[in-house]
Amino acid sequence: MTEVRLALEHIGKSWGPLVALSDISLQVPRGMFLSLLGPSGCGKTTLLRVIAGTLAPNSGRVIVDGTDMTRVPTYRRNMGMVFQSFALFPHLSVADNVAFPLEVRGLARTEQRERVAEALRMVHLGVLAERYPRELSGGQQQRVGLARAIVYRPTILLLDEPLSNLDASLREEMRLEISQVTRQLGITAVYVTHDQREALALSDSIAVMNHGHIVQFGTPEEIYGSPVNDFIARFVGYANELPVLLAGEYTRIEADGTVLETAPVRLTGPATAFIHPSAVVLEACAGGGPNRLACTVADLAFMGDHVEYVLRHRTGLQLKAQAPIGAPMHQRGAEIWAVLASDKLIVVPRDATRPT
Amino acid sequence: MTGGSALRAGLVIAFVLFITLPLVMILLEAFGADWFGVQMLPAQWTLKWFTWAAQTVDLTGVLLNTVEIALLATVFTLVIAIPAAWAIARYGLPLKSVLIGAILFPRMIPEITFALGVARIFYAIHLTNTAVGIALAHVILAAPFAVVVLVSTFEGMDARLLEAGAVLGCGPLSLFRRVTLPLALPGIVAAALFSFLASYNDFVLTLMVYGADTVTLPVQTYLSLGNGYLSVAAAISTILLLPSLLFLLGMLRMVNPENLLGGLKGA
Numbered sequence: 001m002t003e004v005r006l007a008l009e010h011i012g013k014s015w016g017p018l019v020a021l022s023d024i025s026l027q028v029p030r031g032m033f034l035s036l037l038g039p040s041g042c043g044k045t046t047l048l049r050v051i052a053g054t055l056a057p058n059s060g061r062v063i064v065d066g067t068d069m070t071r072v073p074t075y076r077r078n079m080g081m082v083f084q085s086f087a088l089f090p091h092l093s094v095a096d097n098v099a100f101p102l103e104v105r106g107l108a109r110t111e112q113r114e115r116v117a118e119a120l121r122m123v124h125l126g127v128l129a130e131r132y133p134r135e136l137s138g139g140q141q142q143r144v145g146l147a148r149a150i151v152y153r154p155t156i157l158l159l160d161e162p163l164s165n166l167d168a169s170l171r172e173e174m175r176l177e178i179s180q181v182t183r184q185l186g187i188t189a190v191y192v193t194h195d196q197r198e199a200l201a202l203s204d205s206i207a208v209m210n211h212g213h214i215v216q217f218g219t220p221e222e223i224y225g226s227p228v229n230d231f232i233a234r235f236v237g238y239a240n241e242l243p244v245l246l247a248g249e250y251t252r253i254e255a256d257g258t259v260l261e262t263a264p265v266r267l268t269g270p271a272t273a274f275i276h277p278s279a280v281v282l283e284a285c286a287g288g289g290p291n292r293l294a295c296t297v298a299d300l301a302f303m304g305d306h307v308e309y310v311l312r313h314r315t316g317l318q319l320k321a322q323a324p325i326g327a328p329m330h331q332r333g334a335e336i337w338a339v340l341a342s343d344k345l346i347v348v349p350r351d352a353t354r355p356t
Numbered sequence: 357m358t359g360g361s362a363l364r365a366g367l368v369i370a371f372v373l374f375i376t377l378p379l380v381m382i383l384l385e386a387f388g389a390d391w392f393g394v395q396m397l398p399a400q401w402t403l404k405w406f407t408w409a410a411q412t413v414d415l416t417g418v419l420l421n422t423v424e425i426a427l428l429a430t431v432f433t434l435v436i437a438i439p440a441a442w443a444i445a446r447y448g449l450p451l452k453s454v455l456i457g458a459i460l461f462p463r464m465i466p467e468i469t470f471a472l473g474v475a476r477i478f479y480a481i482h483l484t485n486t487a488v489g490i491a492l493a494h495v496i497l498a499a500p501f502a503v504v505v506l507v508s509t510f511e512g513m514d515a516r517l518l519e520a521g522a523v524l525g526c527g528p529l530s531l532f533r534r535v536t537l538p539l540a541l542p543g544i545v546a547a548a549l550f551s552f553l554a555s556y557n558d559f560v561l562t563l564m565v566y567g568a569d570t571v572t573l574p575v576q577t578y579l580s581l582g583n584g585y586l587s588v589a590a591a592i593s594t595i596l597l598l599p600s601l602l603f604l605l606g607m608l609r610m611v612n613p614e615n616l617l618g619g620l621k622g623a
Contacts, residue, residue: 054519074522075531087520091538101524104534148524158523 011060038209080154231351238274255315279344280321385590428491429555441506485567498551509543
């Protein structure tokens with residue numbers, strides 16, 4: 001049984017009629033990297049602020065290492081935090097920014113210096129110690145932010161969309177930096193993001209949130225491989241959705257009743273079928289087998305390592321497909337068959353969480 | 357030179373003269389010997405008016421009075437204005453604009469009107485002819501500027517930096533000392549300078565509540581003038597001018613003047 005570092009119990013937060021968090025409970029074992037993933041307004045940043053203590057919940061408890069911290073003020077919680085806006089102190093040099101939490105804790109100067117040097121080395125910024133934040137690039141500033149957040153060995157590292165203010169080219173580099181530093185320290189981390197790729201790449205576990213609820217909690221493989229409803233499927237990048245009707249063991253496309261063969265579905269009520277563009281196979285001539293939809297090529301784009309097609313079914317349904325380089329090319333307007341592999345076709349219920 | 361640029365140059369010259377000519381006249385009066393304004397420039401230069409001023413007036417005492425009162429007024433103003441501005445800027449106070457209006461109100465009415473009222477109160481509670489009393493009266497003049505500059509400073513402060521400070525381990529006091537104060541320093545310095553000058557330069561309010569022990573430079577300038585010594589008055593007012601000029605130079609070096617104007621825009 002792994003030791004639970006952070007436990008949230010029935011956290012609720014609302015502003016008047018606006019419910020930001022609704023009965024959130026989860027447990028984070030020591031050393032786990034957890035992501036809170038969701039669209040803007042889903043409550044993920046609110047939840048992070050409740051953990052940090054900069055926002056008090058209306059109900060529920062925040063428990064760290066078995067101690068109830070709900071009423072403990074932020075500055076006594078020993079949390080580390082990396083901010084979307086970097087939040088470096090403009091009046092302090094890089095070294096003094098990193099030394100700040102040590103200075104506040106009254107550490108001896110010599111030890112401060114050692115720890116600051118070590119932290120800056122860890123984020124590969126040793127040479128910039130005497131510079132001021134305004135003299136650094138965004139990527140460098142965020143490394144300073146990371147060094148400042150780990151230098152005092154906080155109980156939990158909180159990261160609030162740390163890559164969102166960086167250029168796309170820097171994001172991957174910084175993501176790897178975060179991954180390496182957190183694994184190296186074995187630190188427990190809670191990472192807030194709206195980008196499913198970041199969450200999938202970094203996390204041990206992901207809590208996908210919507211309208212103040214946790215919709216699904218699981219490993220990246222579980223979230224991506226078995227989304228529990230249409231919201232999750234859409235959010236993790238299933239670009240093709242087909243509204244379907246369920247009748248006994250059959251799944252039919254809602255528009256024209258075409259029967260789809262899928263893995264066994266145990267569902268009732270409205271449902272949606274999803275398939276990833278890379279799982280849609282294009283064939284030029286009619287053949288046998290299930291799940292073949294006659295489509296027209298509406299558009300195509302050469303992407304270097306693959307070709308992206310936009311297909312239109314006669315019902316108006318639009319499908320995206322990715323074909324590998326080397327597969328026969330189809331021109332705009334060509335009549336082709338889209339084959340949806342039945343084991344790649346997932347059928348999920350509609351998301352029941354609504355704004356409350 | 358085109359007509360447009362000639363017009364522009366003319367306007368700039370007119371503007372500069374408009375501001376500097378009165379000062380130039382005072383300097384000529386203070387340093388000129390036997391100059392009655394008939395010739396363009398005095399025939400001779402002299403320091404005798406300054407010597408006269410020193411002989412007829414307790415210049416050191418007057419200067420010390422003025423500085424003491426200005427420093428007191430600065431401290432009083434900051435003590436009041438910093439918390440007030442913080443509350444206005446950081447807490448969602450209801451009636452915020454009414455509050456700012458009330459703080460600015462004393463600057464909108466004639467100073468003499470206000471001064472009469474202040475004098476009535478000060479005579480009643482024996483605050484006339486005291487440095488503390490005059491400094492308190494000056495707070496009325498200084499606080500509106502100080503509050504407006506500080507509200508703008510505090511409003512412009514990044515709340516996320518304060519949050520970062522708290523997460524990193526700063527309690528309320530430590531946060532104020534290590535984060536809030538350093539970030540607000542330029543605004544506080546500007547507010548202090550404005551307050552000091554508002555008090556140092558004030559004439560009307562001081563005139564109504566000063567006494568024998570609390571003569572300030574502006575009042576002394578007026579008294580010397582009343583005695584008929586125009587050149588002595590000019591010499592004293594030249595001394596009076598110095599801190600303003602020094603502060604102006606210092607301020608332009610230290611603080612971006614646009615930040616100060618930004619403070620006034622915020623009202």
